[in-house]
Amino acid sequence: MTSILLALFGSIVGVGAVALLHLKWRGDVRSRAFVAGGWAAVAVSIGLWAIAFEPDVGAAFAVLAMTVVALGLVGRGVDLPALGRFPSVRRIPNPEPGGKPSWTGVAARTLAVVAAAPAVSMSLGLLVWVVTPAHESTRFVLAVFSFLLAFAALLVWGLSAVRPWRALGLITLLGAAAAVPVAAAL
Known part of the structure; x- marks a missing residue:
């Protein structure tokens, strides 16, 4: 009760x-x-x-x-x-000429979604696996949950960034920072 x-x-x-x-x-x-x-x-x-x-x-x-x-x-x-x-919703003007997306922006978003977001989210999931002081099954569940959460957040970040190359670079740096303790633990 x-x-x-x-x-x-x-x-x-x-x-x-x-x-x-x-x-x-x-x-x-x-x-x-x-x-x-x-x-x-x-x-x-x-x-x-x-x-x-x-x-x-x-x-x-x-x-x-x-x-x-x-x-x-x-x-x-x-x-x-x-x-x-709503005053909290600000419309960001399209920085591209003619309102069309540039090929470099499309390339950066594609790299963020196809390569960086999955790799970085796996790295973050493994980081949770390595640093969590719990039973093996609990660590596995938390690692999978953090992988999915990080993957969704990185997809949103990579696809909605105004400056896609900057977002791709920051996502890659986050993955590298998460991979160092994982590599040290293995």
């Missing part, structure tokens, strides 16, 4: 956290304290779920629950022409 109450309270805190972050994202709130409070509430929610159920299962369910709430909040009010009304 206690675990159900902790999970329920964790869900309530998680919904509040996502709502705070959503308000700041939309530009309805100007205070940066909402961002700090939102992320602190995310951590509290994950902690409560981890206490309610085992840490590996509870943390996964907490993140999943908050993701569903976030998708619901973002998806319920999607009105693409209205995005220009």
Whole structure:
């Protein structure tokens, strides 16, 4: 019964956290304290779920629950022409002449997606595998989870960068930094 109450309270805190972050994202709130409070509430929610159920299962369910709430909040009010009304959404002008993408930018984005993002995310997954002090199966689950999370984040970063070559270089440097401790441990 206690675990159900902790999970329920964790869900309530998680919904509040996502709502705070959503308000700041939309530009309805100007205070940066909402961002700090939102992320602190995310951590509290994950902690409560981890206490309610085992840490590996509870943390996964907490993140999943908050993701569903976030998708619901973002998806319920999607009105693409209205995005220009929000001051937090800034439209970046296309730096390319004539509004057409350059071949070098396409090449950098392709390298980021096809080569750099998978290699760097695998390197980050192996880094989690190497440095996590846990049982082998827990390390495996955390490594796969961090690999998927890093892969998604790097894909978004590589595809949405205004300066794709800079993003490709930074992604490559991140992979090199993650590969050094992995190589040292092997």
